[in-house]
Amino acid sequence: MKRSIREAYGEALVKIGSEEPRLVVLDADVSNSTRTIHFAEKFPERFFNIxxxxxxxxxxSAGLALLGKIPVVNTFSFLTTLRCGDQVRTSIAYPRLNVKIAGAxxxxxxxYDGPTHHSITDIAIMRSIPNMNVMVVGAPDEVEDILRIAVxxxxxxxxxxxxxxxxxxKELIPEAPPVEFGRGRILKEGGDITIVVTGTLTGRVLEASSILxxxxxxxxxIEIHTIKPIDKDLILESALKTGAIVTVEEHNVIGGLGSAVAEVLSKEYPVPVEMIGIKxxxxxxxxxEALLDKYGLGIYNILDKAKIALKRKRGE
Structure with missing residues (x-):
């Protein structure tokens, strides 16, 4: 059954924090929303509401990192990249400080909060910053693994x-490989086309693949949870094997997963690529769920793009 990703995140913070005393958590007055409230209740001396x-x-957080702490910074994702862009770039990424930024x-x-609070450019912005590693959680059972990797x-x-x-x-694909930094994972094998997905649209992609x-x-x-550094080897191997690729992401089609995949293929092994995202x-x-369907992220959109990519592959 479905489970809350933010609830899984709050629990993972507490679990990892109990093992790593250097871990401190910062929040921008949204701890009920981000579920860092669980960490605040367990470790009040290591929680800072800014x-x-x-x-x-x-x-x-940069100062805390310089003192040897491992800060995990929390706020809404659009704020981490747009309101905080200068500080992230100059104070954290440029000196390559040990700060973890969780974009909720x-x-x-x-x-329901609308376009001011939607975050459809965060991946593009973060992956363009030197020294920044970028990971995307796609399911509740990935949260702890990804947070451990980040720490x-x-x-x-x-x-x-x-x-x-x-x-x-693991409920959808019991034999799914483990989460590894910089490595995508093959959730389902096939030889006609490759669908590359990041984030919580994985369930829709798997359903679409069954219809196909x-x-x-x-x-x-293929699920990609590390956008930067991206798994070039797996992308190229998939292009060689299937000859056509569809990318699926809950992000602007400019600058996200689709762009990252296309950058790899354009240099090494160009094949037809169709990108599904917010246009x-x-x-x-x-x-x-209605917004996902309205803005081109529905199962039928995946089916349509897959068939278009196949036609391009065949020269039709």
Whole structure:
């Protein structure tokens, strides 16, 4: 059954914090939303509510990192990249400080708060900053693994989180490989086309792949949770194997997963690539699932793009 990603995140913070005394948590007065409230209750002396002063929070986290702490900074994802862009770049990434930035409510998941709170450019911004590592949580059972990886990395890491719920990957694919930094994982094998997904749309992609299979189309499904550094070897191996790729992301089609995949292929092994994402537009307020469908992230969109990519592959 589906489970809250933010609840899994709050629990993982407490668990890892109990093992790593250097870990400290900063929040911008949204601890109920980010679920860092659990850490605050367990370790009040290691929790800092900076208030609605997100840019200052980034600067404070840099200072804590210089003191040998491992700061995990929390606020809404659009704020981490847009309001705090200068501080993230100059105070954290440039000196390569050991700060972990958790961007909550990524994509359209803050659905009813509308375009001011939707975060559809965060991946593009963060992956363009030198020294920054970028990871995306796609399911509740990935949260602890990704957070542990981030804490072990000596340097800045951006973690994109969703507000919503998702099926655990192990529930959908019991034999799924483990989460590894810089490595995508093959969730389903296929030889006709590759569908590359990041974030919580994995369930929709797997459902679409089953429909394609009934139509006689064999789709390989790859989940990418490390956007930077991206798994070039797996992308190239998939291009060689299937000859056509569809990328799926809850992000602007400009600068995100699709762009990262296309950058790899254009240099090494060009094949037809179709990108599914938000088409460079602001979305309206509304129900989350309805917004995904309205802005081109539905199962039928995946099916259509897969068939277009196959036609291009065949020269039709």
């Amino acid at each position: 208030g609605i002063a997100e840019a200052n929070m980034m600067g404070i 409510y990524g994509g359209l998941s803050d659905s 072990k990395i000596d340097g800045p890491v951006f973690i994109r989180l969703s507000r919503g719920e998702a099926y655990p990957i 299979e009934r139509d006689g189309i064999s789709a390989r499904v 460079d537009t602001f979305a309206e307020s509304g129900d989350y």
